[in-house]
Amino acid sequence: MWFKNLKIYRLCAPWTLFGEALETALSRHAYQTGNNLEMQSLGWVAPREGGPLAHVGNKQILLALRAEKKLLPATVVNQTARSRAQEIEEQQGYKPGRKQMKEIKERVTDELLPRAFSIYRDTHIWIDTANHWLVIDAAASAKADEAIGLLVKTLDPLPLENLFVATSPASAMTGWLAADEVPGNFTIDRDAELRASGESRATIRYVKHALEADEVRRHIQSGKQCTRLALTWADRVSFVLTESLDVKRVAPLDVIKENADAALQNDDEKFESDFMLMTGELAKLMAELVDLLGGEKRG
Template identity: 30%
Template sequence: MWFKNIKAYQITQPISLDDDDLQNALSENAFRPCGKQETATMGFASPFSQSGKESVMFHKVQERYWITVKKQERILPAVVVNAELAEKVAHIEAETGSPVGKKAQQDLKQEIMHQLLPQAFTKNSYTHGFISIPDNLVVVDASADGKAEAYLALVRKAIQSLPVVPLARRSLQSELTHWLTEGTPEAISLLEEAELKSVDDMESVIRCKNQPLDSDEITLHLDSGKLVQKVGFEYRDVLTAIIAEDGSFKRLKFTDRMKEENEDIPKDQVEARMDAEFALMSAELCQFLDYIRKELKLVE
């Protein structure tokens, strides 16, 4: 279990979680499959569902609670609906000799979707995240705000309260630009990837990859007033990622050294490997995020 993207949030008020209460709360909001006329459903699932341990609704390591949300969607391609609609409209117009109006077509479309929905395939997706009580952090493995916010909303509904704010409540453009112009914090080293954006009305964007960020070309763009929107970096010998000006992290990769720490656990012991990976990953992520919020002065 290695997160690939991070949306991180700071807990603003002390919270406590009781294991039995949390198990009951998540079970009451457990995932259920889509009904015949439902386009999507979402609920909690066991983090260990792949190993067959469906009844345990969360996993805890040193007050870090791993909670998983499962979503099921019915896949009804627009091209299928539109083809069926076009056929029905053509049939009606041939019979009546009159065109079918927009309102009537919308009604027909809803009728078609109602008929086809029970036959539609379903797609399952999972959103993983964890609450770290000692670090006052909630970390969600999501690249989009909407997905992360849906996760937070469901957790908040289940446990009644989850007072959080984004890790960064302001743009980090200035700080990330400082990394290129003045140097990075001690534990951070830059990779050869960045996105720069001008602050004028043109809002021109420069994206570079496999480009030394201390090169004359990049310096020229910085001197012209462009600010850093995203930049690739490595944190110690732990992970690499792209940090964006909104404080999110994408394309997160843990180093081989990190992943090799659990190589002594047999691959057929799925639950044991997932437990060990979560323990290692969540601990390192909390240390990393604490370092970032202190260096960038994001502490509440």
């Protein structure tokens, strides 16, 4: 149940919505099945099947947003609309104009939507009310924005702000590569991307490749900055840090997996244990990462 990507935000005020009040707020925007008349619909679902809309434990909250999108290819709409336009032309004696053609396409879309296939995507959101983090498991900014948009509609006011650090990740990562080490509990792994800032945007990528210090320094001296860097925290979690402060490809390492309670057979117990383990480890990782980048920068 580990998050694979971390879009990290700050709670700028104490979190006060728990229990029945939180569940009621989420239920107003719960995902509704069977809506055949919208291209896309969003709503909250239970993170754990059969459970509440908000999974809460030890001041940690887990939410799940479901997005349903209808697959209705434009070629199908256009072909059907052209056929419909020909029928109308025969009836009225002249081709439909631009406005009428737009109306035909809209009617065709409405008619075809109930027969369109649906695809579903769930996005998980973790709210750490103890340490004041809000984290979205999303690789793309558009998915994070989608989740925040529904959060804003659901929870008013939402005490959320962007996370800013004193040292830019690109500058810090470039310095770590130049020094061939990272301070604290972090170590450099075998993936990196260095990019020139000029018009050429020349880019060097290392993928599962040893980062030779002298070679990397030559790229840095030529004007390139590190925009992505694979790191390991405390020999416990590996991840990739980006220039925009996104944390990607998060993976717990063997030391965590070995310490997980293998005796837990009940699915509910395992879900709860995994959630507590993940939130505990990632909260520490994020705090140390922010400190490594010079601490938070307040606006």
